[in-house]
Amino acid sequence: METSTILAFIIAIIFFILYYFRGQEIKVIKNREVLLMKESETLQFERETFFRKEIEDIQSKLNDTYKNIPILANQQFDEFKNNEIESLRAVLSAAAAKTALADLEAWKTKYEMFYRQDAINRSQSVILGKVTEHLIPFHQNFPFNPKEARFIGSPIDMIVFEGIENEDVVDIYILEIKTGKSSLSKRQRLIRDAVENDRVSWRELNV
Template identity: 40%
Template sequence: MAFEDILGYVIIALVAGFLLGWLFVKAQITAIEQRYKADLERWKAESAAEIRKDSVNRSRSTLKGKIAEQMAPLLPSFGYLPADARFIGSPVDYIIFDGLTSVADEKGSSIRIVFMDVKHGSATLSRTQRIIKKAVEEKAVEWQTLHLKDDQ
């Protein structure tokens, strides 16, 4: 057999080996992709229920907080007459004019103004609420009266 014939067979064998190797690797990659796609779809199906449950729990917690905010004046721990409280909701929940009922009934002559935010569970003040609290504590509060004219 001539050297050229052997070289031809070797080249054919190399090409055939390369082709078979490429087909084998491609089949392995396809199998891996399918396995991971199946795992991903299973994870999505399993997680969707957990995500929905978490969403419902968060919604429920928010709703409980909103109810607690509205019902706070009726609770014994509120500490003020409900008639003296004004719900504003944002940025704080209540402004309480402590003693207003007595003043209106002409039994008192002074009030104390209290800013109150109602929190449920482990909730904390927002950044804005912390800044408002600091302003109140530093007595950065004032009174203004705006007089409107009839032609305005």
């Protein structure tokens, strides 16, 4: 076989091999393009699905918001009304307290001297009564022996043991001294009733 023929045959084989691999490469590229196209379509579908869901969620939220607008408006109004009422109540309370304090100060200014003098008079009356209770046994009109009188103070003023100084028969008197227009207290009346109804007895306590 001639050299030129062999060379042509080899060149033909090389071209065939190159053509075959070129065809395979083109086939691979086409397959890749198909895969990329499918992936692109899948990605696009997923994106469209995602955005469609987002749009639906937003639309649903907007619909809920539109439905709740009256409720939200009422809630806002109620909150505003309550805040205004509380604010007004606080203002009125502060004004009332201020007015009451001013009235109290005016009342104190008007009646302070009167009640102060009344308290002084009452105190003087009480002191005078206490002094009188202690000194009455030494008064010339006191009907008992002062040595036989024992001052107690409360709930009655004194007890008189008439005859005790002579160690004779003893009569016991429960004595309450009153000055001015004063009257017996409830406890003093109870003691008086017990004496007048013979509910008085003697007891000894040994300890």
